[in-house]
Amino acid sequence: MHTFLFELGMEELPDNVIVPAIENLKTSLEKLLEQENLEYGAIEIASSPRRLALSVTGLAEKQNDVEVCKLGPSVNIALDSGNELTKAGEGFLRKSGGSREDIYIQTTDKGDFIAVKYLQTGKICSEILRDWIISAIGAVPLPKKMIWKDKNLAFSRPIRWIVAMWDSQVIELDYMGIKSDRISYGNRYLGMDRKVTIPQASAYKDILRENRVVAVREERRGMILTQFEELFKDSIYRVREDERLLDTVCNLVEYPYAVIGEFAPSFLSLPEKIITSTISQNQKYFSVYDECDKLTNRFVFVSNGDPEFSEIIRNGNEKVVAARLEDAHWFFAEDTKRSLESYVPQLRDVVFQSRLGTLADKTERVEKLCAWICESIDLDETSRRKAQRTAKLCKADLVTLMLGEKEFTKLQGYMGMQYALAGGEDPEVAQGIYEHYMPRGSNDGLPETLYGAICAVADKLDTVCGIIGVGLMPTGSADPFALRRAAGGVVQILADRAWMMDLDLLIEQAFTLIQNSIVLEADALPKIKNFFAQRVSWLLKELGISYDVCASVMQAGYTCLPHLIARARALEDLRQDERFIRLVIGFKRVSNIISAKTDFGDADPAAFESDAERYLFSQLSEMSARVDDALEHVDYGRALLILVDFGKVIDNFFDQVLVNCEDQRLRDNRYALLAAIRKEFIKVADLSLIVVESETNGE
Numbered sequence: 001m002h003t004f005l006f007e008l009g010m011e012e013l014p015d016n017v018i019v020p021a022i023e024n025l026k027t028s029l030e031k032l033l034e035q036e037n038l039e040y041g042a043i044e045i046a047s048s049p050r051r052l053a054l055s056v057t058g059l060a061e062k063q064n065d066v067e068v069c070k071l072g073p074s075v076n077i078a079l080d081s082g083n084e085l086t087k088a089g090e091g092f093l094r095k096s097g098g099s100r101e102d103i104y105i106q107t108t109d110k111g112d113f114i115a116v117k118y119l120q121t122g123k124i125c126s127e128i129l130r131d132w133i134i135s136a137i138g139a140v141p142l143p144k145k146m147i148w149k150d151k152n153l154a155f156s157r158p159i160r161w162i163v164a165m166w167d168s169q170v171i172e173l174d175y176m177g178i179k180s181d182r183i184s185y186g187n188r189y190l191g192m193d194r195k196v197t198i199p200q201a202s203a204y205k206d207i208l209r210e211n212r213v214v215a216v217r218e219e220r221r222g223m224i225l226t227q228f229e230e231l232f233k234d235s236i237y238r239v240r241e242d243e244r245l246l247d248t249v250c251n252l253v254e255y256p257y258a259v260i261g262e263f264a265p266s267f268l269s270l271p272e273k274i275i276t277s278t279i280s281q282n283q284k285y286f287s288v289y290d291e292c293d294k295l296t297n298r299f300v301f302v303s304n305g306d307p308e309f310s311e312i313i314r315n316g317n318e319k320v321v322a323a324r325l326e327d328a329h330w331f332f333a334e335d336t337k338r339s340l341e342s343y344v345p346q347l348r349d350v351v352f353q354s355r356l357g358t359l360a361d362k363t364e365r366v367e368k369l370c371a372w373i374c375e376s377i378d379l380d381e382t383s384r385r386k387a388q389r390t391a392k393l394c395k396a397d398l399v400t401l402m403l404g405e406k407e408f409t410k411l412q413g414y415m416g417m418q419y420a421l422a423g424g425e426d427p428e429v430a431q432g433i434y435e436h437y438m439p440r441g442s443n444d445g446l447p448e449t450l451y452g453a454i455c456a457v458a459d460k461l462d463t464v465c466g467i468i469g470v471g472l473m474p475t476g477s478a479d480p481f482a483l484r485r486a487a488g489g490v491v492q493i494l495a496d497r498a499w500m501m502d503l504d505l506l507i508e509q510a511f512t513l514i515q516n517s518i519v520l521e522a523d524a525l526p527k528i529k530n531f532f533a534q535r536v537s538w539l540l541k542e543l544g545i546s547y548d549v550c551a552s553v554m555q556a557g558y559t560c561l562p563h564l565i566a567r568a569r570a571l572e573d574l575r576q577d578e579r580f581i582r583l584v585i586g587f588k589r590v591s592n593i594i595s596a597k598t599d600f601g602d603a604d605p606a607a608f609e610s611d612a613e614r615y616l617f618s619q620l621s622e623m624s625a626r627v628d629d630a631l632e633h634v635d636y637g638r639a640l641l642i643l644v645d646f647g648k649v650i651d652n653f654f655d656q657v658l659v660n661c662e663d664q665r666l667r668d669n670r671y672a673l674l675a676a677i678r679k680e681f682i683k684v685a686d687l688s689l690i691v692v693e694s695e696t697n698g699e
């Protein structure tokens with residue numbers, strides 16, 4: 001068995017490109033091996049800032065020979081009177097891959113046909129892989145590409161070398177003038193031209209390690225974590241866990257070496273996130289905390305340089321951190337000389353969106369929408385004032401020096417909280433300013449304070465309504481204003497707070513506030529409502545609700561989220577009950593019968609012919625009253641059980657009555673009766689959308 005190695009070497013890749021690129025190459029190679037019927041042992045991937053590599057073990061020399069049998073057209077079509085191939089026969093032969101010697105006559109129940117049978121010789125495996133390399137490089141998905149040397153040669157960074165080997169042999173290929181070889185390169189600090197010869201494909205990782213390159217990303221990750229533990233072994237200090245930063249750093253180094261650095265203790269007077277943001281986001285260093293979980297003036301950076309010069313490297317990194325913290329200290333000192341409220345007028349100088357006005361305009365709309373929300377959830381006067389204060393100040397930090405100088409833009413909201421506290425604002429208001437951006441992403445939490453939740457809903461809703469209102473609806477994966485995340489945040493908060501407000505009315509209020517001063521697209525409001533409906537459906541699925549249950553309850557109304565979620569969970573709990581399944585089947589029958597008709601009118605009891613009709617009508621009235629009572633008490637489980645019991649009455653009706661009778665008057669009256677049943681059921685859910693097992697099994 002054989003080993004294949006492919007390494008693509010280049011200038012340092014951006015950290016966010018590496019993992020998607022190597023995963024794409026792996027997937028592509030797996031598909032190739034499957035399509036070409038190449039058996040193999042395992043695929044291993046390796047990646048670093050300067051290389052993407054894959055190796056495959058357990059490969060055969062070539063594909064297995066395969067006997068090919070293909071049936072062609074009938075003899076009458078494929079052969080002429082002289083027993084020579086017609087154009088149809090020649091066309092079949094070309095497509096079959098056979099030769100004239102491989103043709104024979106196949107007799108079947110349907111007559112005689114020409115056919116071919118031949119032994120297809122397997123391709124050489126290394127040749128298949130060579131062709132794959134050439135096609136796979138250009139197919140790597142990259143967010144941005146640069147062109148150099150040749151206008152057709154484009155990649156995220158300039159490609160410098162290609163290693164392609166079959167055991168100890170080089171697989172010769174030429175990609176845009178770059179020829180394959182067995183030459184790779186070691187760590188940068190060993191020398192720019194430190195060539196590394198790979199004698200055998202299986203020796204790849206060991207040879208690189210000898211040249212200070214740990215090729216496997218997971219191995220580098222393990223090294224970093226081990227070094228963190230060793231640095232503070234038997235001490236009161238520890239490195240703060242940060243999985244995202246660790247992933248980033250793994251993509252920035254080839255041979256990690258962790259080093260402790262320090263900054264002046266006086267900087268610890270700054271708010272914590274300013275320091276940690278400087279250390280982690282700007283410099284990609286790790287913060288260090290003590291045994292009481294208090295931030296210290298130490299940090300750890302992971303070097304890719306020569307460990308012998310770690311002291312010089314440490315001094316350089318400490319100078320960079322000190323300079324950044326000096327800037328932050330000055331910004332903070334200058335900003336806190338004024339109250340946070342004093343920055344509000346400056347929001348008129350910052351454009352929110354060219355057609356939606358300034359940040360001051362947006363803030364005023366958010367304040368008004370917050371007032372509407374406060375009234376909807378019946379807050380007391382003190383709480384309303386705090387909510388309004390939060391809305392008034394929520395964007396003020398954007399024009400402070402700390403954020404305005406673009407040094408610490410990711411601290412928006414947090415700096416507003418810090419400046420509010422420094423200015424003596426109510427702590428709950430300050431916390432609300434920080435939280436109104438939440439959730440910032442899929443892993444972020446929801447606002448904990450009432451005022452943060454109110455302001456977050458108002459701010460996000462204003463953004464979604466405004467951006468879609470001026471015609472900038474997200475398309476496909478393109479969502480430059482993060483509207484899906486904003487709308488998702490709105491529905492998450494409404495559900496989490498269990499606010500009994502109508503989402504449609506809330507959207508209409510936000511839309512009206514914008515429309516009072518800005519001309520919006522004529523068809524924008526329905527689009528916005530539909531956009532939010534999609535996010536509500538997404539939320540139900542995130543809560544573990546089945547797709548068909550989700551569709552069923554959404555059809556019955558979705559604008560009061562606490563009620564919607566309660567209905568969905570009650571339906572989910574009941575869906576395995578045999579009585580419920582029979583009810584669903586019966587309701588589907590009701591829906592199917594009346595699906596082609598839309599105008600039913602009211603059923604006329606005087607026109608009933610059978611006792612089954614009269615009984616169904618009388619029980620429908622009683623059932624309706626009981627369902628209404630259950631819904632009034634938000635008891636959706638009881639409402640569904642009432643419908644389940646009513647299922648027996650529906651079954652009895654269908655057993656006794658022919659709905660589609662010849663008499664049109666009787667048929668229309670029975671349709672009206674079924675429509676009345678459907679109307680009552682829809683108060684809870686559209687059960688016709690529930691998928692039962694017989695449907696999934698194709699019965």
